Structure formats: structure tokens, C-alpha cells
Amino acid sequence: MKDTLLNVKDLQTAFFTDSGVVRAVNGVSFNLEKGKVLGIVGESGSGKSVTAYSILRILVDPGKVVGGEVFFKGEDVLKYSKREIRSLRGEKISIIFQDPMTSLNPVYTVGNQLMETIMLHTDRNRSEARQRAIEMLTLVGVNDPEKRVKQYPHELSGGMRQRVMIAMALACEPDILIADEPTTALDVTIQAQILELMQELQKKLGMAIIIITHDLGVIADMCDEIIVMYAGRICERGTSDEIFYNPKHEYTKGLLRSIPKLGMGHIRLKPIGGSPVDLLNMPKGCAFASRCDRAMKICLTNQPDEIAIGPEHMAACWMNVKAVYDEAADSGNKQGGDDK
Amino acid sequence: MWKYILKRFGLAIVTVFIIITITFFTMNAIPGGPFEKEKAPDPAVKALLEARFHLDKPVPVQFWYYLTDMFRGDFGISLKTGRNIMQTINESFAISAKLGGIAALAALAAGLVLGSIAAIMRNGVFDRVIIFFTTLFVSVPSFVLATLLLLVFCLKLAWFPVWSAESHSYFLPILALALYPMSYITRLTKSSMLDVLGQDYIRTARSKGLAETKVIFKHALRNALIPVITYMGPLVAYILTGSLVVETVFTIGGLGSKFVTGITNRDYPMVMATTIFLSVLMVVATLISDLIYKLVDPKISFD
Ligand SMILES: Nc1ncnc2c1ncn2[C@@H]1O[C@H](COP(=O)(O)OP(=O)(O)OP(=O)(O)O)[C@@H](O)[C@H]1O
Ligand code: SF4
Ligand SMILES: [Mg+2]
Numbered sequence: 145m146k147d148t149l150l151n152v153k154d155l156q157t158a159f160f161t162d163s164g165v166v167r168a169v170n171g172v173s174f175n176l177e178k179g180k181v182l183g184i185v186g187e188s189g190s191g192k193s194v195t196a197y198s199i200l201r202i203l204v205d206p207g208k209v210v211g212g213e214v215f216f217k218g219e220d221v222l223k224y225s226k227r228e229i230r231s232l233r234g235e236k237i238s239i240i241f242q243d244p245m246t247s248l249n250p251v252y253t254v255g256n257q258l259m260e261t262i263m264l265h266t267d268r269n270r271s272e273a274r275q276r277a278i279e280m281l282t283l284v285g286v287n288d289p290e291k292r293v294k295q296y297p298h299e300l301s302g303g304m305r306q307r308v309m310i311a312m313a314l315a316c317e318p319d320i321l322i323a324d325e326p327t328t329a330l331d332v333t334i335q336a337q338i339l340e341l342m343q344e345l346q347k348k349l350g351m352a353i354i355i356i357t358h359d360l361g362v363i364a365d366m367c368d369e370i371i372v373m374y375a376g377r378i379c380e381r382g383t384s385d386e387i388f389y390n391p392k393h394e395y396t397k398g399l400l401r402s403i404p405k406l407g408m409g410h411i412r413l414k415p416i417g418g419s420p421v422d423l424l425n426m427p428k429g430c431a432f433a434s435r436c437d438r439a440m441k442i443c444l445t446n447q448p449d450e451i452a453i454g455p456e457h458m459a460a461c462w463m464n465v466k467a468v469y470d471e472a473a474d475s476g477n478k479q480g481g482d483d484k
Numbered sequence: 485m486w487k488y489i490l491k492r493f494g495l496a497i498v499t500v501f502i503i504i505t506i507t508f509f510t511m512n513a514i515p516g517g518p519f520e521k522e523k524a525p526d527p528a529v530k531a532l533l534e535a536r537f538h539l540d541k542p543v544p545v546q547f548w549y550y551l552t553d554m555f556r557g558d559f560g561i562s563l564k565t566g567r568n569i570m571q572t573i574n575e576s577f578a579i580s581a582k583l584g585g586i587a588a589l590a591a592l593a594a595g596l597v598l599g600s601i602a603a604i605m606r607n608g609v610f611d612r613v614i615i616f617f618t619t620l621f622v623s624v625p626s627f628v629l630a631t632l633l634l635l636v637f638c639l640k641l642a643w644f645p646v647w648s649a650e651s652h653s654y655f656l657p658i659l660a661l662a663l664y665p666m667s668y669i670t671r672l673t674k675s676s677m678l679d680v681l682g683q684d685y686i687r688t689a690r691s692k693g694l695a696e697t698k699v700i701f702k703h704a705l706r707n708a709l710i711p712v713i714t715y716m717g718p719l720v721a722y723i724l725t726g727s728l729v730v731e732t733v734f735t736i737g738g739l740g741s742k743f744v745t746g747i748t749n750r751d752y753p754m755v756m757a758t759t760i761f762l763s764v765l766m767v768v769a770t771l772i773s774d775l776i777y778k779l780v781d782p783k784i785s786f787d
Contacts, residue, residue, distance in 0.1 A: 202690050233693035246684040251706045261692045296782040
């Protein structure tokens with residue numbers, strides 16, 4: 145625990161809209177250690193982006209963090225003054241967004257936007273910042289960087305723009321890079337290139353990464369730990385291997401069934417049926433119950449707690465409790481009792 | 485870029501020529517003439533006068549005379565006052581330019597500032613006050629507004645003097661002319677600012693750690709300006725036409741009122757000259773606003 149960079153505790157975020165309180169994040173907790181890669185997985189609307197925005201406090205208007213703590217190197221970021229939070233953003237924690245097409249300002253050159261971050265957080269003057277910008281563009285594999293700095297975002301392709309975003313995020317050597325679906329908007333070959341680049345840079349620069357995605361398959365081999373989110377809650381967490389080969393939450397299992405695996409041949413993919421839970425009216429029990437094939441009575445009335453499956457594996461699903469009971473019942477059966 | 489400007493300039497000249505032609509022939513097509521009043525002059529005198537102003541020649545010949553004179557900066561003399569029109573325009577334009585220029589700049593400056601503030605503090609008290617007044621001023625026609633201002637502040641309260649040879653008080657006329665475009669620009673800026681503030685690149689700017697003022701004045705404002713710049717052409721058009729009314733109501737001897745009295749007097753050369761002058765102004769203003777638009781929005785290329 146000594147190298148913990150980020151410690152999120154029971155984070156709760158809600159949007160106070162006209163039609164009611166949308167509970168987007170409902171008690172998310174996790175730790176991120178130095179140099180580690182954490183994956184956050186979940187379908188659209190599960191609260192992944194809102195979690196990330198809450199950490200950096202870049203939520204927009206009706207959104208508010210209503211509970212919990214976010215410790216960065218032991219300091220509660222949620223208690224930071226405006227000035228303190230600004231020196232965290234872009235300098236210690238950077239973020240890149242889902243849509244590179246719209247995430248750069250169309251009326252300023254790429255160089256201008258890169259240099260802006262660099263000059264804001266470091267002592268470099270204009271020409272040094274420009275030098276640094278070119279250096280960063282080279283690092284992220286943008287060809288002809290000297291020409292690129294003078295270009296406007298619309299003159300670059302989507303993949304190039306995402307590289308620019310990465311360059312911008314890493315220009316001040318942050319401790320943590322949050323990548324919010326960095327490849328969703330890009331086509332498959334570019335996706336692979338960008339992920340490869342991120343892995344490579346992670347090795348080179350040693351920052352910790354939080355990578356957010358709705359596609360478990362995409363990030364499997366780069367994460368040290370994976371968190372599976374549903375309806376603003378964490379349903380399962382564990383190492384990549386545990387999540388992939390030993391999933392213990394029905395939602396995780398559903399997610400795994402819905403992704404194509406290499407070498408799987410032509411097995412039919414099964415998307416999870418039903419529609420996401422209504423965040424305005426969260427159910428009392430397990431949020432996934434209405435879509436779960438194995439839902440039991442208790443799932444409808446009681447929210448499952450996170451239960452340790454192994455040393456680095458937790459799941460919040462009643463099935464695991466049932467498994468323990470069944471085991472106990474089995475051994476009881478041998479003694480002649482019939483337990484229901 | 486220079487090629488583009490040159491091309492636009494050439495087009496502007498063609499536009500002006502077309503306007504001159506249309507105006508000239510329309511004016512000639514209007515029945516009646518300056519010398520046909522209730523007390524018609526003696527036929528001999530009339531013939532003399534017509535010869536003096538080339539009115540006895542066929543229309544195309546008149547047009548030719550007109551064009552050649554115009555290129556020498558000679559717009560003829562007023563049929564009403566007999567004064568040189570170019571000189572009259574020069575004098576009255578000085579007044580109109582001051583009135584219209586200040587009104588346009590004030591409308592732009594106030595509109596941008598108020599609109600941005602309203603967007604940033606949306607749903608606050610200030611925003612609501614702005615919405616109320618801009619809605620009001622956008623819906624009141626300028627002749628009503630001008631008349632009301634004149635009535636209340638000049639005549640009833642006597643806070644401002646009525647326009648005369650000794651006192652040139654520009655305040656009320658400017659107000660009458662500027663309130664509508666100011667309100668319009670305020671609303672335009674507000675909606676475009678709100679739109680821009682919801683864009684992804686604003687979130688990017690915040691996530692870099694920029695101060696909110698930098699986010700708004702560097703990243704948001706320049707984008708929010710783009711729709712406002714497209715309104716510059718209509719703004720100039722409004723100021724030009726609005727000044728016709730406002731100058732007449734406030735009895736200011738500007739270009740606008742010269743145009744209006746020219747029409748009532750059937751003073752054709754005067755009407756021609758002012759029309760040409762105003763349309764040249766309009767064409768130039770459109771050209772300039774197009775160039776500014778291209779400077780602000782890099783997505784528009786110079787082709
Ligand atoms: N501005 C907002 N107003 C109201 N509700 C919002 C707003 N932004 C997000 N939400 C709610 O928060 C929930 C979580 O959104 P979030 O963007 O975190 O999802 P996500 O997991 O990132 O999904 P995606 O994969 O689509 O990016 C959404 O379902 C939505 O209901
Ligand atoms: S707790 Fe119940 S409803 Fe929820 S995933 Fe597990 S079995 Fe399904
Ligand atoms: Mg998202």
C-alpha cells in the first residue's frame with residue numbers, strides 16, 4: 145500500500161436533473177498504485193466517465209459529487225481549492241477523451257494547444273514549449289511534427305488527433321493518465337496502434353494508467369487489475385486472469401460471452417439481454433437482477449456486498465454466497481439432513 | 485489569401501455596377517418627374533431645365549453620361565437645392581458615419597459582453613433581466629423606439645437637447661439605433677456561447693488545468709464569435725436602413741435623412757447618389773465581415 149497514488153473511497157456522484165436525481169455513481173472504491181494499469185469496464189451508461197470526471201472534478205452543471213473521498217497521494221482532492229485542483233489537472237493527473245474529433249479546439253493550432261499545457265505547468269518559455277511539443281509529437285508517433293504543430297485539428301485524421309491528445313496529456317509527465325475509451329471512436333487497426341502506443345509509453349514513462357472501456361477484450365492483456373462496473377457500482381474486481389478465466393459475477397459472465405475471442409471459431413456471441421437499469425429509480429436489490437438469468441429472491445430485496453473470492457478477486461453477487469451455502473448444505477446432506 | 489481577396493474585390497465591383505444599373509433604370513421607370521408639381525413650370529422653362537440635366541436624351545445615353553460623370557466623382561447637383569451632391573454626401577456622411585459607427589461598435593461590444601455573461605450565469609437573476617430587455621428591444625420597431633425616446637427624454641424630461649445647428653447630442657439617436665442590434669447580438673452570443681461551453685474541447689481545456697477565465701475567453705469566446713461574425717453583414721445593413729428612420733425622427737441631417745428627403749422631393753440625382761453610396765458601403769462591409777470570418781474560423785479555407 146505504500147505506493148498508492150490514488151485511493152477512491154465510496155465515491156457517489158449524481159445529476160440533479162429536472163426529471164429527478166440521476167444516480168450515476170453509487171459507491172465506487174478502488175486503489176491505484178504507482179506504475180500500474182487499472183481497467184474500468186462496463187456497458188454504456190454504467191458511470192465510467194462520470195467516475196473519471198469526478199476524480200478530476202470536471203463534471204458539468206447538474207452533476208455533483210455527493211459522497212465519498214478521492215485521495216491523491218494522501219490528500220483529498222475533493223477538498224482541494226480551485227487553484228489546487230487546477231494544478232492537479234494536466235500536471236499530475238491527465239485525461240484523454242473518447243472522441244478525438246471533438247476534443248481539440250477547432251480554432252487553435254495543434255501546437256498552440258500543446259504549448260498551452262506545457263507553459264501552464266512548467267517553466268518553459270514559448271520556444272522551449274514549442275520544442276517540447278514537437279518532442280512529444282515525435283514520441284507519440286506523429287509524422288512530420290514540425291509541420292503538425294502549425295496545423296489545425298481539422299487537418300488531421302482521427303488517429304492523429306488522438307495521438308495529439310495523448311501527447312498533450314503526457315507532456316507534463318503526469319503520475320496518472322486516465323484514458324476514457326481512447327479508441328472507441330477509431331477504426332480497428334488504429335485502435336490497436338493507439339493501445340500499443342499507450343502500453344509502450346507506460347513502460348517508457350512509468351505513469352499509472354486508468355483505462356476505461358466497454359470492450360473487455362480490448363484491454364485484457366494490458367491491465368494489472370480490472371474493475372467491472374454496472375449502474376454506478378462495482379460488481380467485480382480482480383486481475384485480468386481472474387476476470388477472464390474465473391468470473392464470479394453474472395454481469396461479468398455476460399460481458400465475456402458478448403466479446404469475440406481469438407481462436408474461438410464461429411461460436412455465436414451472446415449480447416446481454418434487457419436494457420440498462422433506470423438510474424432515476426435504482427432497484428433495492430442487485431441492480432442487474434432484472435436482466436440476470438440466475439436472479440434469486442434475495443437479489444430483488446438485498447444489495448449484494450463485495451465478497452472475497454480470492455486474495456485479489458472480489459465479486460458482489462449473491463451466487464457466491466449461495467455457493468458457500470450449497471457447499472455447506474452438501475456436506476450436511478451427507479449426514480442425512482435435507483436443507484432448503 | 486491575396487488571390488481570394490482580389491477575387492472578392494472584383495466581385496464587389498461587379499455587384500456595385502449591377503446595383504447602379506438597376507437603380508438608374510428603376511428611377512427612370514418611375515412615372516412623374518421633379519418638374520411636374522401642381523404649379524408646373526412654363527413649358528419653355530421646363531424644356532430648358534430638361535436639356536440642362538440631359539433629360540431630353542434617351543435613357544441609355546443618360547446612363548452613359550451618368551456613369552462617366554460618376555467616375556469623375558461628380559454625382560450632379562441636387563434638383564431641389566442646386567447644391568453639389570458629392571459635397572452634400574461628404575458633409576452628411578460625416579454625421580451618419582459617427583452615428584452609425586458608434587452604434588454598431590456599441591451594439592457589438594455590449595452584445596458580446598452581455599451575451600457571454602448571460603451564458604456563464606445562465607438562469608441567474610442577471611440572465612433573466614437580460615432576457616427580458618433583449619426580448620423587449622428585439623420586438624420594438626426602431627421608429628417606435630426612436631419616437632418614444634425623443635418624446636420622453638427630449639421633450640417631456642428635457643434631459644437631452646433636441647438636435648439643432650448648435651447642439652449635436654448623439655446619445656439618444658445612437659441608443660435608438662443600437663438597442664435592436666445590441667439585443668440581437670446579446671441573444672446570438674448567449675446561445676452560441678452556451679452551445680460552445682457544452683463542447684468536448686471545453687472539457688479538454690478544463691482538464692488541462694486552465695483557469696476558468698482562460699477557458700472562457702480563449703477557448704470558448706473565439707468559437708462563440710463565429711456566428712456573431714456572420715451577423716456583421718446584416719448588422720451593417722440594419723444600421724444603414726435604421727439610420728434612415730432614426731435620422732428622420734431626430735431631424736439629424738445625415739445621409740439617411742438626405743436619402744429620405746430626396747425621395748419625397750423626387751430629387752433623382754440625390755436618391756441615385758445616396759443609393760449608390762449606401763450600397764457600396766454595404767458591399768464593403770460584407771467583404772470585410774467575410775474576411776474576418778475566415779480569419780477566425782480556420783476551417784474556412786481561402787480558395
Ligand atoms: N449531464 C448529465 N445529465 C444527466 N445525467 C447524466 C449526465 N451525464 C451523465 N449522466 C448519467 O450518468 C450515467 C453514466 O454516464 P457515463 O458517461 O459515466 O457512462 P459511461 O459508462 O462512460 O458510458 P459510455 O460508455 O457511453 O461512455 C448515464 O447513464 C447518464 O444517465
Ligand atoms: S446478485 Fe443475483 S441478480 Fe445480481 S448478478 Fe448475482 S445472481 Fe444475478
Ligand atoms: Mg463514457
